[in-house]
Amino acid sequence: MQMLSARIHQYQRPLVVERVPKPSNVHGEAVLVRVGAAGLCHSDLHLINGEWKDAIPLALPKIPGHENAGWVEEIGNTVPEGLFSKGELVAIFGGWGCGICTFCKRGDEQLCVAPQWPGLSQRDGGYSEYILVPSYRFLVKVPKKGRLTPEELAPLTDAGLTPYRAVKKVTHMLGPGTNIAIVGMGGLGAYGIQYARLLAPHSTVIAVDRKDKKLSLAENFGADRTVNSATTRNIRDEVLELTDGRGIDVVVDTVGAENTIADSVRMLAKGGALVVVGLFGSQIKIPLLPAIVNEYQVIASLWGNYNELKEVIELASQRKIKHAYQSFSLKEINQAIDQLRQGQIIGRAVIVP
Ligand SMILES: [Zn+2]
Ligand SMILES: [Zn+2]
The missing domain is CATH 3.90.180.10 (Medium-chain alcohol dehydrogenases, catalytic domain)
Structure with a gap:
């Protein structure tokens, strides 16, 4: 046969x-x-x-x-x-x-x-x-x-499982008044936005991508706000404006490219966590001083x-x-x-x- x-x-x-x-x-x-x-x-x-x-x-x-x-x-x-x-x-x-x-x-x-x-x-x-x-x-x-x-x-x-585990790892950080961003609205991100919405119902959910078409999908799937990382003048300024100066408590990077990781770190709130699930790049590079001064957490999550x-x-x-x-x-x-x-x-x- x-x-x-x-x-x-x-x-x-x-x-x-x-x-x-x-x-x-x-x-x-x-x-x-x-x-x-x-x-x-x-x-x-x-x-x-x-x-x-x-x-x-x-x-x-x-x-x-x-x-x-x-x-x-x-x-x-x-x-x-x-x-x-x-x-x-x-x-x-x-x-x-x-x-x-x-x-x-x-x-x-x-x-x-x-x-x-x-x-x-x-x-x-x-x-x-x-x-x-x-x-x-x-x-x-x-x-x-x-x-x-x-x-x-x-x-x-x-695609629907990896971001679920990632978001579940950080739900304890996502009480009322906090912010979560999902970076990359590809296969994983489209689910990630929904898990953020479901598992962090009192947080503001922000979608980040380079394409407006994918950001409108994110809005359909529950994102409160969107940021186009390709057209923004300064991603940190834009995020601070969206979050009343707080920054993002949890950023889930579903891309894992060196530039998305750099952007993700720049968005973090004090004490914030970066959860990396994307495998696009080869390294996680984070500036040392802000990481320590702000007690950033870096969490990797597999499948x-x-x-x-x-x-x-x-x-x-x-x-x-x-x-x-x-x-x-x-x-x-x-x-x-x-x-x-x-x-x-x-x-x-x-x-x-
Ligand atoms: Zn896969
Ligand atoms: Zn085994």
């Missing part, structure tokens, strides 16, 4: 859409999932560009795609009976941990000491008609009440854990999260990649095999 997949054959080249053998070794805890949708992430661009080939050595060809949702197709023989049924809609948690290290045991399998992420390790990802999930432990059941579609679910497993994904899916099922995505077929995946590279995607690009 064969399946259609998009694979990296060579770095810095378009993906090759081709027929490959469908996984047939569905035994033990493994579950084969028919992919309903797979989100396209900036991390895929880094991977395809070969920028991570030392950090994440891959034996090519490889199927990327780490934001996946679909329907249970085949169930291994040691999966607890009755837990999943064929045809059931599931989201796939991407932190495929070993299950026994300290981080896995505390519930943070995305931080596992020997992680195997789909499409970002030796495991194939979801730009394919089927994906083999090594254990049912990585599947999240989807409540029926929200009638969520795979296109809505898939981005929740990363999210299984329970956080369950919470995100619960919020989505309650229809408390809005979705922004553009669908592409597997055959159109290279167009989607080009559009993402050029910053033309509003929300998330989603591949529907």
Whole structure:
């Protein structure tokens, strides 16, 4: 049996859409999932560009795609009976941990000491008609009440999960009268704004991006104020004006470029926190004296854990999260990649095999 997949054959080249053998070794805890949708992430661009080939050595060809949702197709023989049924809609948690290290045991399998992420390790990802999930432990059941579609679910497993963990880490800093800014209104930022709104209901929520089109999406998704970082004369002055001279208590940088980090630090209020989740640049550079004098906190946050994904899916099922995505077929995946590279995607690009 064969399946259609998009694979990296060579770095810095378009993906090759081709027929490959469908996984047939569905035994033990493994579950084969028919992919309903797979989100396209900036991390895929880094991977395809070969920028991570030392950090994440891959034996090519490889199927990327780490934001996946679909329907249970085949169930291994040691999966607890009755837990999943064929045809059931599931989201796939991407932190495929070993299950026994300290981080896995505390519930943070995305931080596992020997992680195997789909499409970002030796495991194939979801730009394919089927994906083999090594254990049912990585599947999240989807409540029926929200009638969520795979296109809505898939981005929740990363774009919709990473900013959730980031905002949750700092909710204790976000009482009435405080300000939170989300920098970058791409796939992650579009969700980040909504989590800021939901988890910090008495804070002022500010969206920062270089494109007005993305800032109007942020307004639709709950931002109180927006700042265009490309056209502002002075980002600190503008932010101080918007916040009555206070500055921003929490800045979540979903880009992680050196210039966005520099801007983010300049926006901070005294005692403020910078939470970095974006992986665009290579360093976090912060001026030392203001950092110490103002007791800035710098917090890094990676993806999210299984329970956080369950919470995100619960919020989505309650229809408390809005979705922004553009669908592409597997055959159109290279167009989607080009559009993402050029910053033309509003929300998330989603591949529907
Ligand atoms: Zn990602
Ligand atoms: Zn582990």
